[in-house]
Amino acid sequence: MSNAQKYGAGIWHFATYVDRYATDGYGPPRTLLEMIDMAGQVEDLSVVDINYPFADPSISLDQVEDALKRNGLEVIGITPEIYTRKFAKGAFTNPDAGVRRAAAEMIDDAADVVRRFGASYVKLWPGQDGWDYPFQVDYQQVWKHSVEGIAELAEKHSDLKFVIEYKPREPRVHMSYDSVARTLLGIEKMGLPNVGILLDFGHALYGGESPADSAQLAIDYGRLFGMDVNDNLRGWDDDLVAGTVHPIELFEFFYTLRKNNWEGVWQLDQFPFREDPIAAATSAINFLKTIERALDTLDFAAMAEAQANHDAVTALDMAREALFTAYRK
Amino acid sequence: MSNAQKYGAGIWHFATYVDRYATDGYGPPRTLLEMIDMAGQVEDLSVVDINYPFADPSISLDQVEDALKRNGLEVIGITPEIYTRKFAKGAFTNPDAGVRRAAAEMIDDAADVVRRFGASYVKLWPGQDGWDYPFQVDYQQVWKHSVEGIAELAEKHSDLKFVIEYKPREPRVHMSYDSVARTLLGIEKMGLPNVGILLDFGHALYGGESPADSAQLAIDYGRLFGMDVNDNLRGWDDDLVAGTVHPIELFEFFYTLRKNNWEGVWQLDQFPFREDPIAAATSAINFLKTIERALDTLDFAAMAEAQANHDAVTALDMAREALFTAYRK
Amino acid sequence: MSNAQKYGAGIWHFATYVDRYATDGYGPPRTLLEMIDMAGQVEDLSVVDINYPFADPSISLDQVEDALKRNGLEVIGITPEIYTRKFAKGAFTNPDAGVRRAAAEMIDDAADVVRRFGASYVKLWPGQDGWDYPFQVDYQQVWKHSVEGIAELAEKHSDLKFVIEYKPREPRVHMSYDSVARTLLGIEKMGLPNVGILLDFGHALYGGESPADSAQLAIDYGRLFGMDVNDNLRGWDDDLVAGTVHPIELFEFFYTLRKNNWEGVWQLDQFPFREDPIAAATSAINFLKTIERALDTLDFAAMAEAQANHDAVTALDMAREALFTAYRK
Amino acid sequence: MSNAQKYGAGIWHFATYVDRYATDGYGPPRTLLEMIDMAGQVEDLSVVDINYPFADPSISLDQVEDALKRNGLEVIGITPEIYTRKFAKGAFTNPDAGVRRAAAEMIDDAADVVRRFGASYVKLWPGQDGWDYPFQVDYQQVWKHSVEGIAELAEKHSDLKFVIEYKPREPRVHMSYDSVARTLLGIEKMGLPNVGILLDFGHALYGGESPADSAQLAIDYGRLFGMDVNDNLRGWDDDLVAGTVHPIELFEFFYTLRKNNWEGVWQLDQFPFREDPIAAATSAINFLKTIERALDTLDFAAMAEAQANHDAVTALDMAREALFTAYRK
Incomplete structure (x- = not known):
């Protein structure tokens, strides 16, 4: 089974970036087509998530x-850009009803693109929805x-799946979909079968969650519709290369998926500001393949027994042995 | 109405403490009776929460x-000590079924004490329930x-209210009831009318929540059964004197309660390791009374309008004016 | 004396911003001249810090x-843009010697602009100097x-002052000038009279420092050459409006400056992404003027006595009384 | 050379602990002699650090x-207990001069014990020196x-080495020796040859430092006199088993020591609250021996070249290959 594991990436992995300081960007801009061609150069990468509308409308x-075809890539999801200038004060929660409608229309369009590409879901990341200051909002x-904003769209496009990617903060100082539990509360309130979670390992980590616990909870509610990985220092969404800082917790995350027979694409959500994107993706996927091999050798029954006793030392010795000895360059 | 506002405190506010370094304690031990007599010396304090069983079984x-009577104090809640040695690996989640039963029995006894004192609730703070390491638990x-552990008790004692006080961590590196949203998910799963949240302002704050948002969410689920306040530096449960670091967010917290017509005791959960407990309580209550006065003068309609526009500058200018000008020594 | 207090701001306070998500900016771009005209509209603002080279070379x-003249503004400092694309891997610490030279040349030019405007200093904020990953650098x-990079420039331009603005991180995951103590170590190593610290209240706060302690330490080394203020949630450089989250620690910061007879411009370093910049500056300066008034009424001798006893409750009651009762809309 | 590597531990690794909740302790108390006998059971452990005065004065x-002799253990350092009840408001910084003298006397006694056991240093960990609240101290x-407190002692006992173990916080909300740079500033001010740093990997990590950078800085000042390791989640001094969360940064730490030809004992500072202390020490030392083997195979020249280019991906791929393939159970 694990031979068939698919690897994916957000296409922005191959973009160049700006931030509030390097306003001229961390490199010359790349077109979407160039990004796709770069993605095609990453061995083992076969799936991408694409932002919509395209930065270049032409x-x-x-x-x-x-x-995509010439690079052998499929589309797993479309991410509508509901966090750009127009939506600076929010998409679903914007104080201006007209802007909220504009967000809904952009998502309608994204839904059509999902259908066009036969993708799996519309991915909603409402990064501007929330607040910055105490007393700012009701x-x-x-x-x-x-x-309600998401529920309406999901009802309207009941043929599609919608995934919410929660995150504690950035760009808003506090995002409204800030954690796995809050997002599940919202999804339960919606009561719709086609809304789930896109669990970002790094968002869980820097939100103070144990990502494997977050995955288990979402699975137990039947709402883990997708996932992606990266790494950080637990204080910010650094979007570093997966496996460079927290290899053990990353392994535990995939252990939890395997234990629950969760099947889906293993995606990257990395921002290699100063690194070669192809090298960054290749290194990450190499580590994910190490994890795959480690899962094949790990003794799940022995691990379950150690966990039944809450025996951390034994469990970690087993986990490290499986992971580290599976490493190949 | 606000004249009738009652102020309370966990009786441990008047204890001396130990920690892993000052194992001989931050002062000579005090008996529960001495603590109650100290609480009685705090003007405006009329309600206490008491741990059970008593440290001194005699x-x-x-x-x-x-x-209590001679000090004019009522009991609002009883906090069973489900976080001592026996429960080092958890009360409800202990790997040993016998220890889980012992926790339930201790809570049964606490329920009887609640009835005996005509208190409002059994307070559950499962500080040892969770994990420390990746891979440690299922x-x-x-x-x-x-x-399930809490649901069983709440069903059994359906005449009483149970409140869960969540907290991100300490003493466990990760507590299972770690956030307002997770706790609400659990309570919704229980589906019982008599289980709610005891919202600790400081726990919300250092868990990355906006405490006023946490209060609103718990209220919207009909589950805000109690609350207490203190302060910290957002990185740990410092249990500092309320209003010494985050006066504005504390004001916002009570603004949210008032706006929702939430009525209940305003409690302190402070640990004055190196301060005089009476002075620490008096200073905090003085600040809470400032907040009460500020709520009486704040223009709620104007605040609602600023918030409808997400206008942080206007909202904060209003809030600070109301709060600061209400201050009396 | 306090009547003469000057207020300043980084001119970027009046810019619009981009970040990695809102790549189309949080508003239409403004020219430097427009920003200066906006700064001129803020009552009580009389000093600015300007980036160089100008984004628009024309x-x-x-x-x-x-x-500047038509808006009654003076220049306190020039901030060379040593954190843009060319310097993505560092200015002083770039692995490429040619880029290091380019940074030095940009700073030479900035020094000339300091002379041209009769400003007080060249401000160095080496935001790209540091590392992102373990094992990345020596x-x-x-x-x-x-x-050495800064020492060379300071020796060359010995007629000018250079100030280093340290910050824990962003855009690099770890900046080399990350804290007040590290920066003082570096400055002591340089052994030059014309290099000092520009202390950003928010950087100290989110770096885990007590900003007033950082100020005292820099003063004790004779190196507090400048300062600016803002606010944040202690986890990131949010650059919020000063006094909106930590009014008490902001007051303590200025108390420390006054106690040491430190004189200089009180500057703002705010990024009002979604707020009106004029309102954001006005609100902040209004709060700073409240602090000024509070310092005039605070009993410094009584505060010193409380501090000699480490008596936090008394000290804070005094501080809050002075601060809060000084508030005017 | 690496065959001769010595491993050590603070003797408190084998204690049972109390905290502010489990006031009855995480297990029955153990005498110092019992702890030493447990330490003797850890294969490869040959050095201990001992607190003084002994908890049991008999x-x-x-x-x-x-x-010690019967367990084949040497003493590397003596840690005077300058953080117990008497010193709750500080040892060197206590507001009461009498308490400051008491601390000095306790350290005098500890110095004699160092001489008695032929140990390497007096270890100073001033955990109660600092502050909790804004405005609390000067x-x-x-x-x-x-x-000055440390300088006086070091001058008096000029035949001995003194090491300062800095830490950001706990039990004080802010410790005065909070970081590597601040501690070096203090040591430089003292200007004495016999005062250095005991660098705790976990303290550096949760203080936002890169521990390998901290080690390099202390080495460059000639002040790295000792070190110990453990692990945490970067938000608190969890004192977890070394190598369980941050194996890569731990490897980088020792890589930095090896690169600088630093020689000394590799010590553990772990608090296995709920784990078997012997298993916890054995697991950690096993991981440290993995690191030793990895350092023997790592290509230092190739690593230096990758670092000269700030090439994180290459450097990390090399590091992980060396580390992971060196793992033995």
């Missing part, structure tokens, strides 16, 4: 499709808008 | 009742035990 | 001078370059 | 010496006392 869906209203 | 309920099992 | 120094080399 | 130095005074 690029057509046909061109994108061609580029929390009841913000949460109501957060939940 | 103290009787009658003695405690006498001490998260599904830990959460199942966390939820 | 703007001349004469034009800037005119704009720490000895990075620190050597950090110290 | 235990004599002779008894301790016998116990920072200049606190730092002056922190520096």
Whole structure:
């Protein structure tokens, strides 16, 4: 089974970036087509998530499709850009009803692109929905808008899946979908079968969660629709290369998926600001393949027994032995 | 109405403490009766939360009742000590079924004390329930035990209220009831009317929540059964004197309670390791009374309008004006 | 004396911003001249810090001078843009010697602009100097370059002052000038009279320092050459409006400056991503003026006595009384 | 050379602990002699650090010496207990001059024990020196006392080495010796040859430092006199088993020591609250021996080249290959 494991990446992995200081960017801009061609150079990468609308409006869906085809890439999800200038004060929770409608329309369009590419889901990452200051918002209203805005879209496009990618903060100082539990509360309130979670390992980690616990909880609610990985120092969404700081907790995350027979693409959500994107993706996937091998050798029954006793030392010795001895360059 | 506001404190506010370094304690031990007499010296303090069983088993309920009476104090809650040596690996989630039963029995006894004192609730703070290391536990099992353990007790004692005080961590590196949203998920799963949240302002703050948002969410689920306050530096449960670091967010917290017509005791959960407990309580209550006065002068309609626009600058200018000008020594 | 207190701001307070998500910016771009005209609209603002080179190279120094003059603004410092694309892997610590030279040349130019405007200092904020990953750099080399690079420039331009603005991180995951103590170590190593610290209240706060302690330490080494303020949630450089989250620690910071007879401009370093910049500056300065008034009424001798006893409750009651009762809208 | 590597542990690794909740302790108390006998059971452990005065005053130095001898253990350092009840408001910085003298006397006694056991140093960990609240102390005074208090002792006992173990916080909310750079500033001010740093990997990590960078800096000042390791989640001094969360940064730490030809004991500072202490020490030392083997195979020249280019991906791939393939159960 594990031979068939698919690896994916957000296409932005191959972009260049700006931030509030390097306003001229960390490199010359790349077109979406160039990004796709770079993704195609990463061995073992076969799936991408694409932002919509395209930064360059002159690029057509046909061109994108061609580029994907020539690189052997499928589309898993479409991420509508509901966090750009227009949505600076929120998409679903914007104080202006007109902006909230604009967000819904952008997502309608993204839904069509999902259908066009036969992708798995519309991915919603409402990074501007939340607040910055105490006393800034009516929390009841913000949460109501957060939940109802997504519910309406999911009901309307009942043929599609919607995934919510929660995150504690950034760009807002506090995001309304800030944690796995809060997101599940919202999804339960919606009561719709087609809304789930896209669990970002790094978001869970820097939100103070144990990512494997977050995965288990989402699975237990039947809502783990997707996932991606990266790494950070637990204080910010650094989007570092997966496995460079927290290899053991990353292994535990995939151990939990395997234990629950969860099947899906193992995706990267990395921002290699100063690294070669192909090298960064290759290194990460190499580590994920190490994890795959380690899962094949780990004694799940013995691990379950150690865990039944809450025996951390034994469990960790087993985990490290399986992981480290599975490493190949 | 606000004239009638009652102020309370965990009786441990008047204890001396030990920690892993000052194992000889931050002062000579005090008996429960001495603590009650100290609490009685704090003007405006009329309600206490008491741990059970008493550290000194020779103290009787009658003695405690006498001490309370002579100090004009009522009991709001009883906190069973489900976080001592026996429960080092958890109360509800202990790997040993016998220890889980012992926890339930201790809580049964605490329920009787609640009835004896006519208190409002059994307070559950499962500080040892959780994990320390990756791979240490089966998260599904830990959460199942966390939820079922409390549900069984709440069903059995359906005449009483149970409140869960969540906290991100300490003493466990990760507590299973770690956040407002996770706790609400658990309570919704229980589906019982008599289980709610005791919201600790400081726990919300250092868990990365906006405490006022946490309060609103718990209220919207009908589950805000109690609350207490203190302060910290957002990185740990410092249990500092309320209002010394985050006066504005503390004000926002009570603004949210008032806006929702939430009524209940305003409690302190402070650990004055090196301060005079009476001075620490008096200073905190003085600040809470400032907040009360500020709520009486704040223009709620104008605040709602600023918040409808997400206008942080206007909202904060209003809030600070109301709060600061209400201050009396 | 306090009547003469000058207030300043980084001119970027009046810019619009981009980040890695809102790549189209949080508003339409503003020219430097427009920013200066906006700064001119803030009552009580009389000093600015300006980035160099100007984003728009067609703007001349004469034009800037005119704009400043018509708005009654002086220049306190020039901040060379040693954190843009070319310097993505560092300015002083870039692995490429040519880039290190380019940084030095940009700073030479900035020094000339300091002279041209009669400003007080060249401000160095080496935001890209540091590392992101374990094992990425040779720490000895990075620190050597950090110290020597600035020492060379300060020796060359011995008629000018250079200030280093340290910060824990962002955009690098770890900045080499990360704290007040590390920066003082570097400055002591340089052994030059014209290098000091620009202490950013928010950087100290989110780096786990007590900003007032950082100020005292820099003063004790004779190196507090400048300062600016803002606010944050202690986990990131949020650059919120000063006084909105930590009014008491902000007051303590200025109390420490006053106690040491430190004189200089009180500057803002705020990034009002979603707020009106004029309102954000006005609100902050209003709060700083409250602090000024509070310092005039605070009983310094009584505070010193409380502090000699480490009596936090008394000290804080005094501080809050002075601060809060000084508040005017 | 690496065959001769010595491993050590603070003797408190084998204690049972109390904290503010489990006031009855995480297990029955153990005498110092029992702890030494447990330490003797850890294969490869040959060095200990011992607290003084002994918790049980009836235990004599002779008894301790016998116990050490029969377990084949040497003493590397003596840690005077300058953080117990008497010193709750500080040892060197206590507001009461009498308490400051008491601390000095306790350290005098500890110095004699160092001589008695032929140990390497007096270890100073001033965990109660600092502050909890804004406005609580005069920072200049606190730092002056922190520096002068140690300088006086080091001058008096010029035949001995003194090591300062800095830590950001706990039990004080802010410790005065909070970071590597601050401690070096203090040591430079003292200007004595016999005062250095005991670098705790975990303290550096949760203080936001890169521990390998901290080690390099201390080495460059000639002040790295000792070190110990453990692990944590970067938010608190969890004192977890070394190598269970941050194996890569632990490897980088020892890589830095090896690169600088630093020689000394590799010590553990772990608090196995709920684990078997012998298993916890054995697991950690096993991982340290993995690191030793990895250092023997790592290509230092190739690593230096990758670091000269700030090439994180290459450097980390090399590091992980060396580390992981060196793992033996």
